[in-house]
Amino acid sequence: MIPLLNMRLSTPKYIIDIGRVGGLSYIHADGESLVIGALTKHRDIEKSKLVKEKCPLLSEAIRWVGHEQIRNRGTVGGSIAHGDPSAELPCVLTALRGEIVLADENGEEIVSPEEFFLTYMLTSLQPDQLVKEIRFPIIKPASGSAFVEVARRHGDFGLVEVAAVVDLSEEGSFSEVKLAIGGVNSIPTALEDVERLLFGKEPNEELFKKASDLTMELVEPESDLHGTAEYRRELSGTMVIRALKKATIRAQGGRVM
Amino acid sequence: MDGVKINLKVNGQDISREVDARLLLSDFIRENLLLTGTHIGCEHGVCGACTIHVNGDPVRSCLMLAVQADGCEVKTVESLIQENGDLNHLQQAFSDNHALQCGFCTPGFLMTVSSFLEENSNPCEAEIRKCISGNLCRCTGYSNIIKAVKQAAQTVSN
Ligand SMILES: Cc1cc2nc3c(=O)[nH]c(=O)nc-3n(C[C@H](O)[C@H](O)[C@H](O)COP(=O)(O)OP(=O)(O)OC[C@H]3O[C@@H](n4cnc5c(N)ncnc54)[C@H](O)[C@@H]3O)c2cc1C
Numbered sequence: 001m002i003p004l005l006n007m008r009l010s011t012p013k014y015i016i017d018i019g020r021v022g023g024l025s026y027i028h029a030d031g032e033s034l035v036i037g038a039l040t041k042h043r044d045i046e047k048s049k050l051v052k053e054k055c056p057l058l059s060e061a062i063r064w065v066g067h068e069q070i071r072n073r074g075t076v077g078g079s080i081a082h083g084d085p086s087a088e089l090p091c092v093l094t095a096l097r098g099e100i101v102l103a104d105e106n107g108e109e110i111v112s113p114e115e116f117f118l119t120y121m122l123t124s125l126q127p128d129q130l131v132k133e134i135r136f137p138i139i140k141p142a143s144g145s146a147f148v149e150v151a152r153r154h155g156d157f158g159l160v161e162v163a164a165v166v167d168l169s170e171e172g173s174f175s176e177v178k179l180a181i182g183g184v185n186s187i188p189t190a191l192e193d194v195e196r197l198l199f200g201k202e203p204n205e206e207l208f209k210k211a212s213d214l215t216m217e218l219v220e221p222e223s224d225l226h227g228t229a230e231y232r233r234e235l236s237g238t239m240v241i242r243a244l245k246k247a248t249i250r251a252q253g254g255r256v257m
Numbered sequence: 258m259d260g261v262k263i264n265l266k267v268n269g270q271d272i273s274r275e276v277d278a279r280l281l282l283s284d285f286i287r288e289n290l291l292l293t294g295t296h297i298g299c300e301h302g303v304c305g306a307c308t309i310h311v312n313g314d315p316v317r318s319c320l321m322l323a324v325q326a327d328g329c330e331v332k333t334v335e336s337l338i339q340e341n342g343d344l345n346h347l348q349q350a351f352s353d354n355h356a357l358q359c360g361f362c363t364p365g366f367l368m369t370v371s372s373f374l375e376e377n378s379n380p381c382e383a384e385i386r387k388c389i390s391g392n393l394c395r396c397t398g399y400s401n402i403i404k405a406v407k408q409a410a411q412t413v414s415n
Pocket residue numbers: 001002003038039064065066067070073074075076077078079081082086087088089125129130131132155156157158301302303
């Protein structure tokens with residue numbers, strides 16, 4: 001937010017610093033979810049063994065958020081509330097179908113990423129509401145997950161990023177696929193049609209190509225200084241293949257860089 | 258606007274000042290404390306010139322308000338110099354390797370690298386490149402900065 005103030009893009013009359021509100025910085029596993037307090041710093045997630053074990057997708061994605069000097073101060077709640085369509089954490093949360101816990105003086109409300117992210121930098125957050133915690137569903141040890149991104153330089157906002165989680169049946173076909181893309185639409189988007197296309201099928205080059213083609217049909221990127229709409233569309237297809245391959249190899253027990 | 262009282266430690270010294278709530282930490286350091294070693298390039302977190310340490314971690318001083326540093330321990334590039342006035346090993350390594358030309362970016366690099374070297378005593382080149390990826394230099398082309406960081410790491414391990 002301070003860059004917006006420094007560039008005079010936003011001139012609020014009042015700012016409330018919640019940085020010192022106690023008890024909102026925590027990471028713990030609770031049943032099916034990894035629960036992370038809004039004031040938890042990116043750096044704490046990056047270093048957390050619990051996150052690595054329960055939600056490796058998040059550990060992989062967090063390294064793409066800015067640089068160390070940014071992650072030392074940036075918070076999970078801030079990244080979600082900011083609503084940037086190319087931010088990594090909203091993309092991961094969307095892929096996993098996680099939950100956002102909002103609080104106001106009357107109590108709490110749980111919303112899905114779909115309900116929360118409205119368009120570029122706009123969320124359903126009301127002026128009297130606070131993001132209290134984020135719940136990232138725990139990824140089963142047998143699943144394979146991958147987060148891939150292309151940015152102009154490491155630390156810049158991503159041009160396109162894809163988060164994928166796959167499960168394989170005993171026969172080796174996809175028994176569950178979760179896929180989301182960021183940077184191309186006005187909000188991070190779950191690729192439900194692509195998930196359905198993959199479901200029940202055996203992973204192979206031909207199938208990945210089909211998933212890639214469908215993704216390119218589904219996304220609605222815009223051109224900007226950093227890349228044209230056509231480039232982003234092509235890249236979306238390529239990145240979906242990369243994410244799926246990486247996640248599939250991991251689900252098969254292989255290691256990839 | 259009413260001032261806000263803040264108490265903090267800067268380069269080991271206790272400081273107590275009244276500041277406007279809207280004042281950036283970078284401006285506070287330069288204009289109120291007259292510690293002009295901390296440079297301001299972009300003012301939106303990208304260039305790294307304003308990097309300082311807050312409670313031991315490297316952060317952008319242009320992205321913090323002075324009031325947010327209340328109760329914190331702040332270190333700026335002025336803290337690096339040795340007591341007798343000599344450059345410390347990292348500054349010396351930058352000088353020896355021509356790791357600066359105009360010097361505008363240097364304070365930010367020094368602060369980023371000094372905390373990195375505390376945690377990584379024997380870094381490889383890839384780690385060094387990653388460490389400095391959040392700092393921009395328009396003059397040197399980075400190669401000499403990488404050499405300087407290697408030399409500084411060696412000095413420490415010897
Ligand atoms: C150079 C640079 C590179 C960056 N690169 C990336 C990147 O690659 N990927 C990425 O995801 N981000 C990136 N960022 C953004 C960074 O991750 C910020 O940390 C992020 O925007 C959130 O900042 P913050 O937590 O300090 O929140 P703030 O900046 O303080 O707040 C951001 C917004 O969210 C609101 N807000 C914050 N917390 C809450 C809450 N708990 N409840 C309700 N509203 C809240 C604020 O009112 C404000 O509108 C980058 C930033 C910089 C400066």
